[in-house]
Amino acid sequence: MHPYFLYDSSLTLAVLLFGYSMQIFADFAGYSLIAIGLAHLFGYKLPINFNFPYLARSFSEFWQRWHISLSTWLREYLYIPLGGNRRGELRTYLNLFVVMFLGGLWHGAAWSYAVWGTFHGTALAVERWCKDRITIPTNRVTTVLQVLAVFSFVTLAWLLFKLPKFEHVIAYLRALFTSRAETRYVIPASILTFSAPVVLYYAWHVLKQQREAQLWQRYEFLLFGALLAGIVLNSGLPGKFIYFQF
Amino acid sequence: MIRNSLLVALALLVIYQLVQPRLPHRFYLVQGQRREGFLTAQNFVYRSHQETNLLLGSSMTMMLSQSILGPGFYKLSFGGGTPLTGLEIIRRSGVKPAVVFIEINNILANQDEELLKDLFGPVAFPLRRGLSSLREEGRPSNYLAGALEATVRKMCRWCSRPRAAGPAPTGAPAPEKPLDPKQFEQLLRIQNEAQEHAPPPELLHSQVNRLAEQVDAVSRQGVACVFVEMPNHPAIARLARPTAIRTAMEERFARTKYRWFPSEPSQYATRDGIHLTRVDADRFSKAIVDYVNEMNREVTATATVTKHSR
Numbered sequence: 001m002h003p004y005f006l007y008d009s010s011l012t013l014a015v016l017l018f019g020y021s022m023q024i025f026a027d028f029a030g031y032s033l034i035a036i037g038l039a040h041l042f043g044y045k046l047p048i049n050f051n052f053p054y055l056a057r058s059f060s061e062f063w064q065r066w067h068i069s070l071s072t073w074l075r076e077y078l079y080i081p082l083g084g085n086r087r088g089e090l091r092t093y094l095n096l097f098v099v100m101f102l103g104g105l106w107h108g109a110a111w112s113y114a115v116w117g118t119f120h121g122t123a124l125a126v127e128r129w130c131k132d133r134i135t136i137p138t139n140r141v142t143t144v145l146q147v148l149a150v151f152s153f154v155t156l157a158w159l160l161f162k163l164p165k166f167e168h169v170i171a172y173l174r175a176l177f178t179s180r181a182e183t184r185y186v187i188p189a190s191i192l193t194f195s196a197p198v199v200l201y202y203a204w205h206v207l208k209q210q211r212e213a214q215l216w217q218r219y220e221f222l223l224f225g226a227l228l229a230g231i232v233l234n235s236g237l238p239g240k241f242i243y244f245q246f
Numbered sequence: 247m248i249r250n251s252l253l254v255a256l257a258l259l260v261i262y263q264l265v266q267p268r269l270p271h272r273f274y275l276v277q278g279q280r281r282e283g284f285l286t287a288q289n290f291v292y293r294s295h296q297e298t299n300l301l302l303g304s305s306m307t308m309m310l311s312q313s314i315l316g317p318g319f320y321k322l323s324f325g326g327g328t329p330l331t332g333l334e335i336i337r338r339s340g341v342k343p344a345v346v347f348i349e350i351n352n353i354l355a356n357q358d359e360e361l362l363k364d365l366f367g368p369v370a371f372p373l374r375r376g377l378s379s380l381r382e383e384g385r386p387s388n389y390l391a392g393a394l395e396a397t398v399r400k401m402c403r404w405c406s407r408p409r410a411a412g413p414a415p416t417g418a419p420a421p422e423k424p425l426d427p428k429q430f431e432q433l434l435r436i437q438n439e440a441q442e443h444a445p446p447p448e449l450l451h452s453q454v455n456r457l458a459e460q461v462d463a464v465s466r467q468g469v470a471c472v473f474v475e476m477p478n479h480p481a482i483a484r485l486a487r488p489t490a491i492r493t494a495m496e497e498r499f500a501r502t503k504y505r506w507f508p509s510e511p512s513q514y515a516t517r518d519g520i521h522l523t524r525v526d527a528d529r530f531s532k533a534i535v536d537y538v539n540e541m542n543r544e545v546t547a548t549a550t551v552t553k554h555s556r
Contacts, residue, residue, distance in 0.1 A: 007429070183402075189395035190277040193387050221247050225254025232259060233379060234387045236284075236364075 006175055009183040013176045019191035020162050021155040022198040025054065027242045028067070052205050054154075057146040058131075059123045062154060074103050093128060097121035107161075112169065116160040123153060161242075197227060262386065263379040275392035276382075279305065279325035283358070285382040287365050290322055291339050292375055299538055302332030303349025306476035309522050314531040318538075323349070330357040330453075333460035336469075338366055345470045345538060347507065348461070350495050351478070351488065351520070353453050354445055433518035437482050444486040454498050461499070470541065473499055474507040477514035477522065477530070507537060 005013060029050035036046045049068050056062035063071045079099045085092040097118070104117020136142055156173075163169050204223060208216050276282045297320035301307050307323040315321075322332040329348045334357050336343070364370065374381045382388075461471050475492060482488065499506075514526040522530060 185395045185398050185402075186275060186277070186391075189275060189391045189398060190387075192394055193277075193391040196390075221250035222254055224247075224251035226258060228251060228255035229258035229262070230386065232255070233262060234385050236281075 005172060006179075007181055008175070008179065008187070009181045010176055010179045011183045012181075012187050013172065013179065015188040015191050017155055017159065017176070019195055021054075021151075021158055022195040024158060024161065024242055025050070026198050052202060054151050054202060055147060055206070056150050057143060059120065059127050059150060059153075062150055063120075063124070070103070070106070074099050078102060089129075089132075093125035096124040096128065100124060110164075112160040112164070112166055115166070116157055119153075119157045119160075197230070200227075259379070262384075263377055266379045266384045269389055273392040273396055274388055275395050276388060277391055281382060281388075283324035283327065283361060284364065286322060286324065287335060287361055288374065288382050290320060290335060290341070291365060292378075292381060298344040299347070300332065300336070300343045300345070301347045301349070301534075302329035303347075303474070303476065304328065304352040304355075306351055306478075306521055307347075307349045307474075309524075309527040310534070311524075311528045311531040314528055315535060319534075324358060324361070326352075326355065327358060328352050328355040330355075330457060330460060331361065333357075333457075333464065334362060335365065336464060337460070338362070342467055343469055345472060345541065346464060347472050347474050347534065348457075349474050349476050350491060351476050353457055353491060353495070354449060356453075430518065434479060434481065437479075437519035438485065441482060441485040441487040444490040450490060450494050454494050458498055470505065472505040472507050472537075474534075475509060475511075476520075477509055477511040477516070477526075479516050479519040480511050482519045483511045507534070509533070 005016070008016070032049035036048065039046045047068065051065040051068065053062055053066035056065050079095055082095045082098065083091055084095065087095075098121070100121030101114060101117040104113045104115070104120070107113040107116075136146075159169050159172055163172060200223070204216070204220075210216075276285055297318055299315075299319045301310065301315075301319060301321045301323055303323045304327050305323070305325040308321055308325065310321060312319070312321065322335060323329075324331060329350075330353070333346075333348075336346070370380075378384050465471055473495065475488075477483075478488065509530070514530060515523045516526075517523050
């Protein structure tokens with residue numbers, strides 16, 4: 001496969017990455033919700049698997065919100081048996097690193113997944129080190145910056161899932177920061193259009209947490225109706241879920 | 247909540263069905279080659295049209311200029327596709343064109359079953375015939391993306407306005423950018439890697455036979471079939487794969503018995519080794535129009551001779 005993305009502008013590449021972040025969330029969280037909804041029809045209450053992970057303010061919070069079933073399993077069966085945070089500082093960082101490295105390999109026996117796990121393990125360890133030493137004031141500005149920082153890092157790391165070859169990942173990152181190709185607005189426009197439902201989903205969740213929550217909840221049916229109409233009108237052929245390959 | 251949501255959805259669907267035909271087409275964006283293929287196929291099947299000449303093939307044929315070909319031509323071609331898909335669509339839709347141009351460059355691919363299934367699905371087909379909002383052309387996301395693209399383009403033009411000169415674009419296509427030689431070499435290398443090996447003989451002959459069945463079926467209905475080898479860069483045209491395809495096609499569809507469109511690869515330039523530059527796509531389109539006009543003159547002359555000989 002030739003990396004045709006080499007001929008795209010930095011803006012297009014950035015939007016493509018953002019779009020993949022939205023796609024992987026919609027794909028994975030979406031089919032988890034389908035499973036939860038279907039089980040509910042039969043009277044079974046399954047726990048939620050995604051809790052708006054892109055609103056996480058830290059990597060540890062991200063892993064409490066993303067693929068909760070896997071992260072819970074990793075904590076119960078790997079992190080805690082390895083000693084968790086009870087064997088001193090250095091051992092805690094090592095445990096975090098090892099657990100995420102193995103969590104990466106859980107997705108497949110490929111270097112890209114191992115590197116992905118390593119990124120997250122390193123991020124968790126560094127974050128733990130910083131948390132023990134630096135206090136960040138909590139206000140709206142710092143919250144937004146933290147959310148953006150975590151989202152950016154997580155999104156960059158998704159590249160390792162999307163591109164099968166490691167050299168393509170490097171080429172993509174290089175092109176992301178150095179490309180001078182002209183932007184074809186078609187691609188960003190399409191990506192942003194299809195990312196809109198995910199963005200709306202998150203925005204709705206944030207609005208519902210405000211003081212006027214009841215007001216928003218009263219008119220929720222309008223949003224659901226519009227989304228349902230959108231699904232019917234924009235439907236295409238069924239594709240494979242991304243996470244089915246794992 | 248569920249009932250209200252369903253009612254809202256139904257209301258929106260009805261409103262959209264009424265409003266969609268009136269939406270301005272200037273804010274419309276087909277999102278990618280695959281969706282363009284669906285649009286092409288659906289427009290062919292659902293719209294009544296007067297085209298008597300069809301062009302079947304891949305993205306190479308899609309490069310031809312519709313404005314030069316004129317309203318009598320329809321490009322039933324798909325990116326990465328094969329004329330087998332177009333022939334199957336003709337068969338299933340019952341349309342009977344006068345002339346079908348069959349691109350031979352990409353016959354190794356199988357017909358697009360996914361597209362055919364979507365197009366002729368037992369529920370989708372009649373529903374879409376009645377409700378244009380359910381067709382590819384009616385997708386709200388196409389209008390949203392189009393409006394977004396137009397807005398971003400306007401903003402970027404506004405941001406760079408000291409450098410922008412001249413009047414706003416009139417809608418005519420922007421002049422084609424000159425090819426970057428390094429990029430062209432890289433793209434040529436990619437095509438070289440993709441086409442340097444001959445295909446397995448059993449695959450090639452099976453596809454040629456499949457094509458022959460389809461061609462014979464449309465020919466029996468009085469449709470004139472013309473085989474076209476879309477011009478590639480001479481270095482690509484000489485490679486093992488295109489050579490094997492050309493040889494197999496000429497063996498099965500001898501030039502003495504079947505119509506072949508005359509084209510010489512060295513007369514045309516490509517952007518990437520296989521797709522014509524805009525200028526040469528226009529030239530090729532004109533050549534096709536001239537060929538069809540010549541065919542029509544022959545038919546008229548033959549009919550006149552036949553009439554007089556009675």
